[in-house]
Structure formats: structure tokens, C-alpha cells
Amino acid sequence: MKGLVLDLWKHLLALVYPNFCLLCEETLDYSNDKALCPHCESAHPHLREDLCELCGKPLADPFDSRCFDCGKRPHFYEEGRSIWVYEGLVKQSIYDYKYKKRKEYGLLFAKELIRYYNETIRWEVDMVLPIPLHKHRLRERGFNQTELMVKHFAKSFDLQMGGKKVLWRNKPTEPQKTLSDKGRWDNMQDAFFASKAHVEGKTILLIDDIYTTGSTMDACAKVLKIQGAKAVYCLSIAIGRGM
Incomplete structure (x- = not known):
């Protein structure tokens, strides 16, 4: 049944949305389940090996099991990729989105998330949640880019x-990219x-666009666990490099 639903959904999306490479915008065939042209796929392969066992950052030293950030403090989620x-x-594509x-990038990013999840991840989840935006940020941006992908x-x-009645942001926060590692963590407390x-x-599977130190994912996972979630996993489009 799930396979039939997936096939019907892919067919509907192909009729409604244009199909082009997410990174270079070269036109792609509608039957292509990928969002990248062969050149971009070769130049930007999915992360699969020598990754931090917790957050999924690529490791500078393949003999390490965890990145520097994950070695400093524990996480509230089980595993991230x-x-x-x-x-x-x-x-650049995430910025433009x-x-x-x-x-229209929402569908293209979703196609790669779907492909990556199918080929690489074996988590059995009951619910998927986008990282929520505060109402002020949502009004400013006009849409929640993560919700569209999810x-x-x-x-x-x-x-x-799950939507805003399941997980929501009740405190306006500063943009994470402007803050130090400690500032990122403090910024997300009680948010x-x-x-x-x-x-x-x-x-529960949490999905976001960017994972840097994990402060946002951890803050969400923490409140989900407090409210009785059995387990929390994290998936994002892109991640910083591990040390």
C-alpha cells in the first residue's frame, strides 16, 4: 500500500512542479526521482561514510567515532543524519530557498531527503515534525521552508x-548564525x-534545513522527551564539518 501511495504521489508532483537540478537548474527528465543532474550528483555525493555516530557530521579523522561537538556534551536525540x-x-541553494x-525548491529538497532516507537510514518512526518558526519570523519570511519539505x-x-499543535516555538530567538556555540544553546532554551x-x-523524526551545533534539534528533542516521546531522530539537508 505504501509503495502505491508513493508512486501516485510522485506522479502528481511531476505533473504540478517543474523538474530541474536543485544546484545548477539544468532541466531534468520527469521520471527522475533525483533532484540533481548527473554532474552535480557526482560533485555533491550524499554523506554516507566516516560520519560522527551521533550527529552525522563528516569526520576529519575516520578513526574517530564522534565529532568535537558531540564529544563535549550529550544529545537529547538518538541519532542524526x-x-x-x-x-x-x-x-547557496538553501539560502535562495x-x-x-x-x-519550488521545497519539492526538490524533499526528493533528496526521500532518496537519502530510503537508501541510507533504517529508522522506524511514528511521526515527522518540521522545526517550527516563531510567528514573527513566519510573518517576516512568508512561509516555513522546513514545513514545506516535510x-x-x-x-x-x-x-x-505533526503541526503547530504538536511542537511549537513560543519565544522569538536570535538567528543562530550570528551566535557563538554557547550563545546558540542559550538562545534555544525554553523556546x-x-x-x-x-x-x-x-x-519522532525531526527535520530541519541546517544542522550546525545541534542546539535547535536538541532543544526540540528535549521538550519532546519531557512530554513522553519514546525516541527522537534528526534529519537535515546540510550539516557543518566535524573536527
Whole structure:
């Protein structure tokens, strides 16, 4: 049944959305499940090996099991993974998606999330949640870029998608990119709330666009665990390099 739902969803998306390479915008065939042309796929392969066992950052030393950040403090989530390193054309595409309102990128990023999840990850989850934006940031940006991706992702796997009644941001926060590592963690404290009725006993997948130190994912995972979530996993488009 899930396979049929996935095939129907892919066919519908192909009819509604243009199909082009996420990174260079070369036109792609509609039957292509990938969001990258062969050249960009070769130049930007998915992260699969020599990764931090917790957050999924690529490690400078393949004999290490954890990156520097994960060695400093524990996480509230079980495991995290990302598709690419946050640099080059990947970084530019995320910027254009978020700040130039390239909403059509939502489907393209979702296609790569779906492909990566299918090929690399074996988590069994009950619900998928986007990292929420505060209402002020949502009004300023006009849309939640992560929520748009998660809608496509959840439908493709026939998964329950939680919304603002499940996990929400109740405190306006500073942009994480402007802060130090400690500042990022402090900035996220008490920023999120979760509904016990919706998450208790469930295994939850959190999705975001960028993972840097993990402060945002951890803050969300913490409140989900407090409200009784059984386990929390994290998936993002791009991640910083580990040390």
C-alpha cells in the first residue's frame, strides 16, 4: 500500500512542479526521482561514510567515532543524519530557498531527503515534525521552508505529520548564525513547547534545513522527551564539518 501511495504521489508532483537540478537548474527528465543532474550528483555525493555516530557530521579523522561537538556534551536525540555538507552550491541553494522565496525548491529538497532516507537510514518512526518558526519570523519570511519539505516527505512515506499543535516555538530567538556555540544553546532554551497528548510514546523524526551545533534539534528533542516521546531522530539537508 505504501509503495502505491508513493508512486501516485510522485506522479502528481511531476505533473504540478517543474523538474530541474536543485544546484545548477539544468532541466531534468520527469521520471527522475533525483533532484540533481548527473554532474552535480557526482560533485555533491550524499554523506554516507566516516560520519560522527551521533550527529552525522563528516569526520576529519575516520578513526574517530564522534565529532568535537558531540564529544563535549550529550544529545537529547538518538541519532542524526544530513544529506550534504553545508558549503558551496548546497549552501547557496538553501539560502535562495529561505530568503529568495524559491518555494519550488521545497519539492526538490524533499526528493533528496526521500532518496537519502530510503537508501541510507533504517529508522522506524511514528511521526515527522518540521522545526517550527516563531510567528514573527513566519510573518517576516512568508512561509516555513522546513514545513514545506516535510509535507512532501511525510506524504511520500505515508507518515503522520505533526503541526503547530504538536511542537511549537513560543519565544522569538536570535538567528543562530550570528551566535557563538554557547550563545546558540542559550538562545534555544525554553523556546519550544510540545503536546504530551500528541507525542507520548511515539518515535519522532525531526527535520530541519541546517544542522550546525545541534542546539535547535536538541532543544526540540528535549521538550519532546519531557512530554513522553519514546525516541527522537534528526534529519537535515546540510550539516557543518566535524573536527
